[in-house]
Amino acid sequence: MQARVRFAPSPTGELHIGGLRTALFNWLFARHNKGKFILRIENTDTLRSREDFTKSIIDNLKWLGLIWDEGPQIGGEYGPYLQSERLPVYKRLADNLLKEEKAYFCYCLPEELEQRKQKMQKAKLPPLYNGRCRYLSEKERKSLENEGMKPAVRFKVLQECELRVKDLLRGEVKFDSKTLGDFIILKSDGTPTFNFANVVDDALMRITHVIRGDDHLSNTPRQLLLYQSLGFKEPFYAHIPMILGKDASKLSKRHGATSVSYYRKEGYLPWALINYLALLGWSTVDSQQFFTREELIQKFTLDRVNKSPAIFDSQKLEWMNAEYIRKTNIHELAELVIPHLRERGWVGEKIDALTYKKIVRISELEKDRLRVLSDIIKLTDFFFEKDFPLDDKSVEKTLKKDYVYSLLKKIKHEIEKMDLLTQDGLEEILRRLAEKLNLSTGKVFHPLRIALTGRMTGPGLFELAEVLGKEEVIRRIDRALKLLIKESGGLSNGRTPDSGSGSGGSSPPPPATH
């Protein structure tokens, strides 16, 4: 028998990290077993379901490469795959249950139910439905109906019995039907509830293995009852551990970003996300960390899925993303980085050959510093903006040393003599200059770095200077010189500069004259 599994998100929000992990395990299971992976949209909550969420979920799954074999947009022989298009199916099966007296109409109002529930909780009783509408006579029903009451359909939990969930991960889990209580299968507006729609669709879509979050384990006995009453064969179950937030409660918005869209926007690579998530609750004997797609499919089996919940560690995800960025070749990386540059307004829709070359080179230079793709923005402003800001601390600590003014002048002079500013050429000039002035190389490199980039950190000085080009480098040195003139104007008006290095022998720059 061919394995058929499904991912059945409800479009009441963005695709969630936890949902994605469930989708991933299903997908891996299907691919590993050469079975089918089915996508079904559970949009029976008419109030909260939104079409744009459906679109977004579908879009994100595609982005991640978790492609389904049957489902929205591609169809399949067990469709439709949107629950909102399957209403007649649920109605028909609910009618059958009514006819067989396995279900009954319930006229209780939501407010009544809520009140009763609270009472029972106060009395420290399990808050189950009390069965008020279970034994209504035909007459009573008619009169309620005449009052215009729209009933819900409630499933009758008849016999007291032990329900056994055969879970592939946890073994046999037993439940007592007494703890269940009659539950609604069709709401008064005619839409099915989760337990009902889920069972009906899984059965009709020939789902063989239900792989889903641990939080559904306690729903399973109700579903088992439905399978039996409907005359369907129950599937195999695998309840995988949930993903928790830092405080070990169910991962939710208050733990920070949980939507796949967010990670996509930030610049996480789809496979990094998948690789990281695969390791949350699953592992190989040797604790292998990195997997190619083929490897993961080949190695993934349910029997190596852990039973205990896992805390989502965004730091490790970030590390893994950085690892994958480093493994990306520079042309691919450039392509990945371009949308971020575009969004920032640093490049336009059309990119000419020269700009493209520059982006490729910058990607290469910054590669080791990127943890997420959007980091490119804060790292490379000096490559794209003429008037990038200078870091105050760096200016204070390094640029304002009194030997720097004359040093920068000399560097500028040397550069002006070059035909073309090349990486090697600049290095030679600066090293020679350092030797001549009896300065350590650092003393020469650092001030120039700040003049060119505004900060102490970044790619190799010679490399980045070559990207900037001769003219721009000179312009930036001038900018720094002007700044020093202004600053020292202030200094000569009272404050004394804290003593400089002594070597270098430069005279203090002239006071500003404006």
Place this chain on the structure above:
RNA sequence: GUCCCCAUAGUCUAACGGAUAGGACACCGGGUUUUCAUCCCGGCGAUGGGGGUUCGAUUCCCCCUGGGGGCACCA
């Protein structure tokens, strides 16, 4: 409250009932580098508690504790 699930370092995890309890992230130290990052080397750090079973328990059983989830006309 009740039912169910879970329990190895801060985090993710490995370990036929038999190793100094292994790996990864984070953290700390050192080295390489013009800086940052990368890279390399090293370090810190765990079987929740109590009972059994056994020659021997991380591993099997029971109790306790702790955490989580369900008990909706949400999914």
